[in-house]
Amino acid sequence: MNYTPLKFKENALKALRNTNLRKNLTRAISHTLSKRVEVVSELPNWEDLRQRAHDIKKHTIENLSHYLELFEKRATENGIKVLRAKDASEAKNYVLQIARKINAKLCVKSKSMVTEEIGLREFLEENGIETVETDLGEFIVQLAGEMPSHITAPAMHKSRDEIGKLFSEKLGVEYTNEPEKLTSIAREFLRHKFLNADLGISGANFLIAETGSVVIVENEGNAGLSTTLPKIHIVITGIEKVIPRLADLTVFFKILGRSATAQRFTSYVSIINAPKKSKPDSPEEIYVILLDNGRTNLLKSEKLKQALYCIKCGACMLACPIYQRVGGHAYGSIYLGPIGSVLTPAQFGLDKATPLPFASSLCGKCYEICPVKIEIPHLLVWLRSQAVNSGFTSRFEKLIFKLWLIGMKNHKLYKFGSKFLRYFYKLGIKPKFKKWSSERAFPELAEKSFKEIWEKLKETEA
Amino acid sequence: MKVVGETDLIERFKFEFERVGGIFIETTSQGIFNNISSIITTENIARVFIEKFENEIDDILKNLSVTQIITQPHSIEQLAQIDASITGCDFLVAETGTIVFIHKENRFKSSILLPRIHIIIADRGKICSTFEELFAKTAGKFDSIFMVTGPSRTADIEKVIVPGVHGPQKVYLLLI
Ligand code: SF4
Numbered sequence: 001m002n003y004t005p006l007k008f009k010e011n012a013l014k015a016l017r018n019t020n021l022r023k024n025l026t027r028a029i030s031h032t033l034s035k036r037v038e039v040v041s042e043l044p045n046w047e048d049l050r051q052r053a054h055d056i057k058k059h060t061i062e063n064l065s066h067y068l069e070l071f072e073k074r075a076t077e078n079g080i081k082v083l084r085a086k087d088a089s090e091a092k093n094y095v096l097q098i099a100r101k102i103n104a105k106l107c108v109k110s111k112s113m114v115t116e117e118i119g120l121r122e123f124l125e126e127n128g129i130e131t132v133e134t135d136l137g138e139f140i141v142q143l144a145g146e147m148p149s150h151i152t153a154p155a156m157h158k159s160r161d162e163i164g165k166l167f168s169e170k171l172g173v174e175y176t177n178e179p180e181k182l183t184s185i186a187r188e189f190l191r192h193k194f195l196n197a198d199l200g201i202s203g204a205n206f207l208i209a210e211t212g213s214v215v216i217v218e219n220e221g222n223a224g225l226s227t228t229l230p231k232i233h234i235v236i237t238g239i240e241k242v243i244p245r246l247a248d249l250t251v252f253f254k255i256l257g258r259s260a261t262a263q264r265f266t267s268y269v270s271i272i273n274a275p276k277k278s279k280p281d282s283p284e285e286i287y288v289i290l291l292d293n294g295r296t297n298l299l300k301s302e303k304l305k306q307a308l309y310c311i312k313c314g315a316c317m318l319a320c321p322i323y324q325r326v327g328g329h330a331y332g333s334i335y336l337g338p339i340g341s342v343l344t345p346a347q348f349g350l351d352k353a354t355p356l357p358f359a360s361s362l363c364g365k366c367y368e369i370c371p372v373k374i375e376i377p378h379l380l381v382w383l384r385s386q387a388v389n390s391g392f393t394s395r396f397e398k399l400i401f402k403l404w405l406i407g408m409k410n411h412k413l414y415k416f417g418s419k420f421l422r423y424f425y426k427l428g429i430k431p432k433f434k435k436w437s438s439e440r441a442f443p444e445l446a447e448k449s450f451k452e453i454w455e456k457l458k459e460t461e462a
Numbered sequence: 463m464k465v466v467g468e469t470d471l472i473e474r475f476k477f478e479f480e481r482v483g484g485i486f487i488e489t490t491s492q493g494i495f496n497n498i499s500s501i502i503t504t505e506n507i508a509r510v511f512i513e514k515f516e517n518e519i520d521d522i523l524k525n526l527s528v529t530q531i532i533t534q535p536h537s538i539e540q541l542a543q544i545d546a547s548i549t550g551c552d553f554l555v556a557e558t559g560t561i562v563f564i565h566k567e568n569r570f571k572s573s574i575l576l577p578r579i580h581i582i583i584a585d586r587g588k589i590c591s592t593f594e595e596l597f598a599k600t601a602g603k604f605d606s607i608f609m610v611t612g613p614s615r616t617a618d619i620e621k622v623i624v625p626g627v628h629g630p631q632k633v634y635l636l637l638i
Contacts, residue, residue, distance in 0.1 A: 027620065028621050032621065136618040140618065159620060163619055179619040179622040180624050182619055186627070190628065191628075195538065220614055220616050221629025221630075222628045225576075227571075228575065229538060229572065247598075249593065250593040265482075265559075265611045267613070268610060269608070269609040270607070278570075280536060
């Protein structure tokens with residue numbers, strides 16, 4: 001896949017001009033957000049739950065190596081093989097080695113951001129192993145040869161007509177645009193793959209340190225099948241997914257479904273402790289690959305650390321006014337929206353994604369909605385300052401802000417400046433910021449300044 | 463603290479389970495045969511997998527009139543052909559309407575997920591009020607747990623909810 005976070009501006013402009021895309025986005029986002037309000041407001045202790053989730057994550061991240069070791073120990077005792085990968089290529093090679101061992105030909109995958117992050121599907125296909133996405137949304141995106149546009153609703157940018165056309169083109173079925181029919185076409189096609197796959201790959205929503213468990217949350221049942229039918233199950237997940245105790249799950253159960261899909265609870269939860277011992281169910285072997293891939297960069301930074309609390313629910317994306325308008329693809333990265341604008345530069349280097357921290361209005365909606373209370377706007381501002389210090393902004397922008405600063409510090413100068421501007425306005429001479437105003441109206445200057453009106457008011461009242 | 467009785471918990475379970483699209487039937491051991499027979503007719507079920515039950519339910523279910531009954535030991539290929547499975551369960555969680563399966567010799571995730579229809583037989587003693595209670599009871603001692611809350615579903619196409627994408631379209635719970 002082509003990742004282009006540096007081209008955010010161009011990408012965004014293209015997205016803004018795509019009316020179809022905007023229609024699809026608005027439909028999906030407003031639907032989920034309004035349902036979310038309903039299921040969140042049922043819980044009178046929502047703020048409490050957010051705080052508890054935040055505290056659990058904070059505690060774990062502060063003691064991450066302890067909990068990772070505990071997880072590794074317990075999982076190994078249960079018969080799960082745990083591997084640590086420092087980067088994408090190490091993780092991919094582990095998977096390939098395991099696949100080669102059983103001479104795997106067909107791999108079924110359930111939704112996982114981490115496999116997306118390391119480009120696992122493409123890698124396996126290059127190595128001659130057919131790899132099929134089994135989550136319906138991911139399957140659609142794979143057929144279309146695109147990237148997911150949201151982390152929990154990957155095909156959100158597509159309409160039913162577009163999906164119907166795609167299916168008839170790629171799967172050779174008769175065109176229909178009914179979601180029920182399209183879903184059953186996918187079921188049929190993927191069922192066949194499930195029954196013949198020798199390798200199942202999934203991510204994990206949580207790892208439980210005290211019991212060595214892998215927890216996978218889903219709605220469709222594809223993760224359940226991917227982890228039950230093939231002989232071998234490989235879990236690939238980031239090191240930040242561990243939490244201390246099974247009982248901690250009760251908090252996340254309440255917030256995750258509500259935040260991710262506006263559901264009270266997801267249809268399926270698998271808590272896997274050990275390989276299956278009774279036939280015909282599999283897997284005979286389970287591997288857990290714990291991936292770093294830049295996550296320790298975040299751990300080292302007191303500021304950015306908290307981005308690792310993220311449970312990848314996708315709520316901040318839906319709440320973000322920028323995302324709402326440009327959609328996921330504009331970010332040109334795996335992790336999208338507000339948290340993606342933190343994670344991408346933090347994990348892979350600010351120089352590789354400099355425009356992203358600026359792709360925010362800093363309105364605070366992302367923080368407000370985040371179920372683990374990550375202070376995303378603060379992190380964005382901090383990343384911006386890093387970018388500016390390393391020379392990201394243009395000289396012109398710096399000059400403007402310097403002048404602005406001088407004006408703001410000096411009351412008389414400020415007053416003079418605004419008088420000056422108003423004078424020219426009255427003469428009909430206005431500054432033209434062409435780029436800025438080509439697609440939006442330029443704000444008019446009020447005839448009188450606030451201060452002038454205020455002073456008038458005081459006089460009349462006195 | 464208000465003590466919540468078993469009946470209240472079952473009411474809560476029923477409310478939540480029906481809200482996610484489950485079909486709840488309260489019955490007796492004698493009633494099971496008729497209940498399942500009528501499900502078989504309405505859902506047009508020809509092949510079923512029946513899990514091994516420890517009690518008289520085994521004998522009752524043997525006599526269901528369907529084209530084929532599959533029991534243990536069985537293969538995945540056989541499971542792929544069935545229309546419905548009939549299984550027990552380990553716990554019911556009232557707060558979310560969730561049915562909990564703990565893996566053991568005679569309980570399979572494949573038989574829960576592969577068929578179009580899943581029929582679960584449970585007794586009232588299986589009810590827990592919350593996940594806190596559930597985790598306290600299991601104490602992490604299991605190979606794996608599978609939790610089911612209503613039918614399989616997706617909303618990946620224009621947010622329209624479609625049941626039965628990979629797992630069952632319908633989930634029946636018979637409570638004895
Ligand atoms: S930052 Fe918060 S809201 Fe955004 S995806 Fe992560 S957990 Fe969800």
